[in-house]
Amino acid sequence: MLAYIRRVGIFHMARYKKKIVVLGGGFAGLQCALKLENYFKSDSEYEIVLVAEDNFLLFTPMLPQVASGMIETRHVVMPLRAIIKHSTFYEGRIKNIDPYGKIVNLWGSGEKRGISLHYDYLVLALGSETNFFGMGDLEKNAYQMKTLNDAVMVRNRIIDMLEQAENEKNPILKQSLLTFVIVGGGFAGIETAGEIHDLLLDVIKYYPNISKDDIKVVVLEAGGEILPGFSKNLIDFTFKKMTQHGIEIKLKTGVTSFDGDEVMAKSFDSENSEPISIQSKTVIWTAGVTPVNTIKRSLFKTDKGRIAVDRYLEVKEFPGVFGIGDCSVFFDKKTNRPYAPTAQLAEAMAKTAAKNLHAKISNQPMTEFEYTPRGQMAIIGKRTGIASFFGMNLHGLFAWFLWRNVYLSKVPTWEKRFRVFLDWVADAIFDRDISRLKFMRNEAGKEYKELDEVDDVW
Ligand SMILES: Cc1cc2nc3c(=O)[nH]c(=O)nc-3n(C[C@H](O)[C@H](O)[C@H](O)COP(=O)(O)OP(=O)(O)OC[C@H]3O[C@@H](n4cnc5c(N)ncnc54)[C@H](O)[C@@H]3O)c2cc1C
Numbered sequence: 001m002l003a004y005i006r007r008v009g010i011f012h013m014a015r016y017k018k019k020i021v022v023l024g025g026g027f028a029g030l031q032c033a034l035k036l037e038n039y040f041k042s043d044s045e046y047e048i049v050l051v052a053e054d055n056f057l058l059f060t061p062m063l064p065q066v067a068s069g070m071i072e073t074r075h076v077v078m079p080l081r082a083i084i085k086h087s088t089f090y091e092g093r094i095k096n097i098d099p100y101g102k103i104v105n106l107w108g109s110g111e112k113r114g115i116s117l118h119y120d121y122l123v124l125a126l127g128s129e130t131n132f133f134g135m136g137d138l139e140k141n142a143y144q145m146k147t148l149n150d151a152v153m154v155r156n157r158i159i160d161m162l163e164q165a166e167n168e169k170n171p172i173l174k175q176s177l178l179t180f181v182i183v184g185g186g187f188a189g190i191e192t193a194g195e196i197h198d199l200l201l202d203v204i205k206y207y208p209n210i211s212k213d214d215i216k217v218v219v220l221e222a223g224g225e226i227l228p229g230f231s232k233n234l235i236d237f238t239f240k241k242m243t244q245h246g247i248e249i250k251l252k253t254g255v256t257s258f259d260g261d262e263v264m265a266k267s268f269d270s271e272n273s274e275p276i277s278i279q280s281k282t283v284i285w286t287a288g289v290t291p292v293n294t295i296k297r298s299l300f301k302t303d304k305g306r307i308a309v310d311r312y313l314e315v316k317e318f319p320g321v322f323g324i325g326d327c328s329v330f331f332d333k334k335t336n337r338p339y340a341p342t343a344q345l346a347e348a349m350a351k352t353a354a355k356n357l358h359a360k361i362s363n364q365p366m367t368e369f370e371y372t373p374r375g376q377m378a379i380i381g382k383r384t385g386i387a388s389f390f391g392m393n394l395h396g397l398f399a400w401f402l403w404r405n406v407y408l409s410k411v412p413t414w415e416k417r418f419r420v421f422l423d424w425v426a427d428a429i430f431d432r433d434i435s436r437l438k439f440m441r442n443e444a445g446k447e448y449k450e451l452d453e454v455d456d457v458w
Contacts (some may be wrong), residue, residue, distance in 0.1 A: 009271045017047040019355065021104060021117055022087075025052030025080045025096060026212070028346035029326025033124050034036045034355030048087040051104065055080055058148055060343065061407050062420065064188070068153040068195035069432045073152055075419040078412050083281060086098040090115065095293050099318045121320045121357055124307055125350070126294065128326035128341060131290035138183075142285040146186050152437070157282055158196060159203075165214070166207045171360065176279035179261050183255050184287035185221030186228065187378055190238065192284060193219045194381025202432050206411035217247045222254040222287070227378060227386075229340065229395045234386045236327055237395045238378075245382050252277075259284045261393045267366065280449045287409050291327040291339060306338075308328050321400040322357060324349035344373060358375075377403045448449070 015126060020040075022033045033050045040046045056077040065071040081089055092106035092115060092175040104122070108114025111240075126187065130146050132139040144150040158180070163179040182193045197217045204210050219226070219242075225235055226249060239249060252268040253276060263283055265276040290296075296305045300315055300323070307315060307323035309330060315321040325346035329338045339345050348371050375389020377399065385400030387393075404424065411417045 004038065011253040018045055018120040019047050019049055019118060020121040020123070021049045021051065021119035022053050022123040022125060023097075023104065024127055024325065024327070025050060025054065025057055026125060026325060026346065027343040027397070028127070028267050028350045029058050029059070029123070029125035030080065030083060031347045031350035032125060032324060032354050033084055035351055036357065037084065038341065039354060039358040041086060042331050048081065049090065049119075050084060050119070051090045051092060051106065052080065053093045054216065055089070057083070057412065059411055059416075060146075061410075063145060063148070063151045064191040064195040066143065066148065067154040067158075067192060069155050069201040069379060069434075070195070070199075070427045071420055071423045073148060075416055075423060077148060078416050083412055091115070096294070097122075097124075097298055098141065099299055099315075100247055105213060105360060119131065121361070122318075122322070123353055123357070124300070124315075124321065124323045124327060125325045125346070126292045126327045128291050129291035129293075130285060131288040132285065133288065133446045135255075137259070138255065138285055138342075139257050140281070142183070145192050145284055145286050146289070154192075154196070154284060155199075156436050156438075158199060159434055160400045161202075162207050162434070163436070166209050172279065174214065175216070176261065177281055178210065179216040179218065179280040179282070181258075181280045181283045182217070182280055183283060183285045185219055185223070185226030185251070186286065188286040188381060189219060189221070189284075190226055190242070191378055192286060193217055193377060194242065194245075194384075196243060196284075198381050203434050205340045205431075206434055212246070215246070218280075219247060220253045220255055220263075221249065221250045221251050222268065224252055226251070230374060230378075230386060231388055231393050234393050234395060238380050238386055241382075241384055242380055243450050247381070255283075255287075287324060291445065295327045303338075311368045312356050313349055313369050314366070320357075320360065322353040324353045330371070332371075339371060342373075342376075343446060344376075345371060373422065379403050 020036055024030050036048045056079050058271055058336055059076045062076045063069055066073055095105040095107045097104050102119050104117045106115040130144045137393055143154050166173050167172040173430045180196060182189050193376055200215045226435040227238060242249060253265045254268060255263060255265045257264045262278055263278040265272060291305045295307060299319060301308045307327055307330035309328050310316050313322050313324055315323055326341040331338050352367060352369045359366045377385060379385045379386040381399050383397055385403040386395045387399040387402050408417055408420060411420060
């Protein structure tokens with residue numbers, strides 16, 4: 001701050017606005033920025049700054065439908081600039097955060113200036129990434145379902161496998177090309193399995209040498225049940241329906257390796273301790289998330305990598321810094337266990353954090369974060385869904401229809417809502433598109449080289 005005063009002088013100092021910087025443009029970060037805009041819209045002393053690596057919000061609940069080609073890629077992303085009204089936006093990858101100097105540094109590259117942003121208040125909402133639990137071979141060989149790139153890669157892979165299997169004469173190789181293994185029986189795994197199974201059955205009509213019986217979709221879940229958090233009868237319904245549709249679900253089965261050709265797993269069932277081997281070329285890993293490295297390597301206190309926050313969502317050691325969404329951990333008072341990371345929780349935390357930031361700045365008491373989940377829903381393929389809310393458990397076509405309505409209403413812009421709706425209508429009328437688009441597998445952040453950083457860009 002003193003350096004700034006020296007450089008710009010007292011006159012410019014009069015125009016200095018206090019900065020509330022929100023890191024992350026996902027469900028938590030965007031919601032928090034929007035709430036802060038509301039609180040501070042008539043207060044010219046404060047500037048709200050939103051920073052994210054991508055300039056869009058990714059609507060993850062519809063990601064499996066991108067992988068199945070039902071929804072067009074761009075329709076599940078919403079440009080942040082089209083949603084925010086009074087915030088300043090920086091597209092950039094965060095290099096590090098200095099909570100003592102109150103500085104956030106963004107990477108620079110050959111074409112992009114590195115930037116240092118000073119903050120007065122900070123909201124950390126950097127989300128999570130896929131957790132491979134240290135299994136390097138899986139990280140290298142498996143596909144994921146976390147980013148837009150992942151969904152596009154999975155779709156291309158499925159089409160590629162069909163193209164290869166169609167002309168394959170070796171029956172063993174053909175079977176392994178047509179076997180798709182999904183690891184993880186949570187939301188992402190079950191919805192992905194249902195969607196890709198639907199895609200496969202929809203498009204095999206273009207492949208005369210492939211029959212329905214050649215297709216194998218297998219879900220491997222290390223725990224004793226799928227979709228934890230749903231009631232037993234909805235879990236049983238899902239299990240039964242997916243099995244009837246032809247999807248194999250193996251519970252208490254932990255994957256130990258995947259070399260690109262064979263999945264090895266072990267059973268946690270005491271009656272069956274034989275190692276399990278599945279010949280498959282395609283594994284989609286959805287078995288867990290972990291906070292992004294920027295958080296894990298930060299100076300903030302973490303609990304299993306997630307930022308530890310108090311009951312007001314503030315980081316105790318650094319007043320004025322709040323942690324929300326997947327990158328933070330908040331314990332359910334009733335169970336004494338952390339809440340599962342969901343978009344619903346992320347948005348609820350965002351609202352409380354914005355409220356508490358405003359209260360703190362206005363010298364008002366802050367509010368404890370209270371969370372009551374509004375219910376949950378999932379779609380499991382073949383126009384079938386499950387839903388539980390307000391104490392009701394629904395399943396089948398009605399729950400599927402409800403899922404579509406609820407999630408469509410949650411898409412933040414009317415334009416994208418309309419486009420998604422049109423995609424659904426088109427999908428009901430026309431066949432799926434089997435053109436395989438050639439994208440590179442890795443989009444890694446390699447382009448972000450550390451070059452000269454620009455100091456004090458305010
Ligand atoms: C396939 C799938 C389906 C799901 N379905 C549901 C569902 O139906 N219902 C539900 O409630 N939840 C669902 N979830 C979970 C939900 O997506 C997450 O809980 C939610 O996205 C968390 O929000 P967040 O803002 O904390 O993180 P994110 O949405 O992950 O946002 C993180 C933000 O931080 C940015 N970021 C990260 N690192 C950096 C960096 N170094 N520099 C700059 N920016 C960075 C990212 O670009 C992004 O903008 C699903 C998740 C997946 C993967």
